[in-house]
Amino acid sequence: MPRISPAPLHLDEAVELTRTGDVWLFRGRTVADRAIQLSTNSPVNHVGMSVVIEDLPPLMWHAELGRSLVDVWSGANQRGVQLHDLRQAVLVWGQRYGQRAWLRQLDPEVTADMEDAVLRTVARLDGTPFPSSARLATRWVSGRFAGRRRDERAEPGGSAQLETAYCAEVVAVTYEAMGLLPSGRGSHWYDPGRFWSGDRLPLVLGSLGNEIAVTIPDA
DSSP: OOSSOSSOEEHHHHHHHOOTTOEEEEEOOSHHHHHHHHHTTOSOSEEEEEEOOTTSOOEEEEEESOOOSBOTTTSSBOSEEEEEEHHHHHHIIIIISOOEEEEEOEESOOOHHHHHHHHHHHHHHTTOOOOOHHHHHHHHHHHHHOSOOOSSOBOTTSOBOOSSOOHHHHHHHHHHHHTSSOSSSOGGGOOGGGGSTTSOOOOSSOEEOOOEEEEOOOO
16 A cells, blocks of 8 residues: 555655655656657656665656756766756656656565665666667567567676666666566566556565656746
């Protein structure tokens, strides 16, 4: 069961309530957004994961082409896999990119060992380049029609060694490292829609609650 009611939340409320492992989903209206939604048969085009550890501010772990925010891990503005201040990241996606946002909460809350796995994954993947548009489309299509990928190198714990990564791969590989997803399935199988409740995400542990609409303030 989700920890809170699925009634809409203001962004500040959502940031206050989110915990490590919660999923953030975004839906836009641009041509690129629609192309992602159509190619993945999904109502959303972007996914990120909350990282809320000890006295750190709530952070978002995701991958994108933009570099408008400072990456918390590297201290630089970079493209690709990034760790951002969560509130600022949602504001960018809502105000600058014109996206709607939803939060799905993971139940139960993660353990200290899972948090350590998240930090190891961040240390390994932060800064990984975002794939080209052609490569991205190829991976989505191949992932949809292939139940397993055998051409990836796996590290202990099931995390794939990625030369490039898009948003859903980042969340999936992190979930694998946390022990929430099975490690046998390749990360290419995942796209943003896999993390929407209308699809079936094969979690080994826990469950994700229903989507909670997040109200983003105007710029």
